[in-house]
Amino acid sequence: MEHHELFQKIIECIDAGTSFALVQVLKTDGSTPLKIGARALVDSTGHIEDTIGGGAVEAQAQQQTVMACAEGKARVFDFELHGTSRQDSNPTCGGAMRVLIDPTIARARPVFTQIVTAIHDRQPGILETRVTRGNDTEVTYQWQPLGDHQDTPEFITRKDQDVLRNPILPLPxxxxxxxxxxxxxxxxxxxxxxxxxxxxxxxxxxxxxxxxxxxxxxxxxxxxxxxxxxxxxxxxxxxxxxxxxxxxxxxxxxxxxxxxxxxxxxxxxxxxxxxxxxxxxxxxxxxxxxxxxxxxxxxxxxxxxxxxxxxxxxxxxxxxxxxxxxx
Missing domain, CATH: 3.40.50.720 (NAD(P)-binding Rossmann-like Domain)
Incomplete structure (x- = not known):
């Protein structure tokens, strides 16, 4: 699923009242199936559209999404791919991934409407996801014009906050x-x-x-x-x-x-x-x-x-x- 389809799907799911979460890879280290910025939609039954890399990390994301949707709260989990043999159930890629699961995304419908409009008009921009850590994980989104020709995702970590700046570019x-x-x-x-x-x-x-x-x-x-x-x-x-x-x-x-x-x-x-x-x-x-x-x-x-x-x-x-x- 290309990003223009995924963002349109987000709006459709919100409008239909579907219980679902936007799942994003916030951060990666070392060798991983997919890199920072990968995203998918997972509903409250665990059904997934698009992918964050498949295999064990995606299976865990699906399981975590079912729980997150039931709670109505966002969560972040870290997944290590440090298996040591082919018998090991843990992947052997050698890297690590930090994954955000946000079932509260309906609050950000205006932002995703902006994104769909921008994609239709072939206007590039940045989707900024801010994850504030605390007793509960709070997630906010912002759409910004593309600056300085940034064309790769960027992860920024602060004292109590993770920030993912993900460029959304028109289809070639x-x-x-x-x-x-x-x-x-x-x-x-x-x-x-x-x-x-x-x-x-x-x-x-x-x-x-x-x-x-x-x-x-x-x-x-x-x-x-x-x-x-x-x-x-x-x-x-x-x-x-x-x-x-x-x-x-x-x-x-x-x-x-x-x-x-x-x-x-x-x-x-x-x-x-x-x-x-x-x-x-x-x-x-x-x-x-x-x-x-x-x-x-x-x-x-x-x-x-x-x-x-x-x-x-x-x-x-x-x-x-x-x-x-x-x-």
Whole structure:
């Protein structure tokens, strides 16, 4: 479950009167299944949506949530993964996790409404969770604009308070130029790995909901013109898969000057070299700008079918998203 779905689910559960808790990993040390900021929803029966790492720590979180919901009080528990053998029931990862369980989250509905609105508007921000320790554990939440380009969670501990500052960023935006078989398969895979997807094509027969039943935006018009309607930024990824090298070139010309996360284009090495020469000679791009284009697109995994080619592109998108330029 992506964060936009989880926060919408929080509001739905509150409005439905469901007894549940938001479970968050406040702090980790050493090797752990998931890191600081991981979150899940657990209801009063122990049913969980999303994950904080699975296995024993998640099982304990589910058990603790059942008790916390019955009490109506938040609680924090520490879990050590210091098992010494495969027979040991304790995980052997070697790390430790501090987990917050908050069944009082309904009081913070206005904050989570702010978050859902911000995600819809593609506005990044920080969800600050403050945990005050005492006879009872008190939890408060605050939504703040993103400052100083913080993009990783931060844990701060004070005398009687733990603070988790967790960035909530818009889903990265993937624009697929070309609604053919590869584009169709790629759209499905990209949605699954957490991209907001827009598909461009000028052919009404290809740009249809029947071919794209997943939640993607469809723009059926001239592709460079459609691209100009999209907001491009550092979280934008563009994949060029049109039906001809002329259309590929037109779309590439429309985006190669933009400061975006990724541009990838399908085609043979010869096609790419010809296009590189033409772009540089015509002054449409510098050699350095063309070097940013991942072409031929995708990781070399021996792909043959449309689905396999889409998978190789998906893997490359993941690498760029998680590793940045070094991918």
């Amino acid at each position: 935006h993937l624009i697929i130029a070309g609604a053919g078989h590869v584009g169709q398969a790629l759209a499905v895979q990209a949605v699954l790995i957490g991209f907001a997807v827009t598909v461009l094509d000028d052919r009404p027969a290809f740009c249809t909901r029947a071919r794209f039943p997943v939640p993607v935006a469809l723009l059926c018009q001239d592709m460079p013109g459609a691209l100009s309607q999209c907001r491009l930024g550092p979280d934008t990824y563009i994949v060029i898969l049109t039906r001809s090298h002329q259309f590929d070139a037109a779309v590439l010309e429309a985006c190669i000057q933009e400061s975006i996360a990724y541009i990838g284009m399908i085609g043979s090495r010869r096609k790419i070299e010809v296009m590189r020469r033409d772009f540089v000679t015509a002054g449409l791009a510098t050699a350095a700008q063309f070097e940013r284009v991942c072409a031929p697109i995708g990781l070399d995994i021996g792909s043959v079918t449309a689905a396999e080619i889409a998978t190789s592109i998906t893997a490359q998108l993941i690498a760029v998203r998680r590793r940045g330029a070094q991918a």
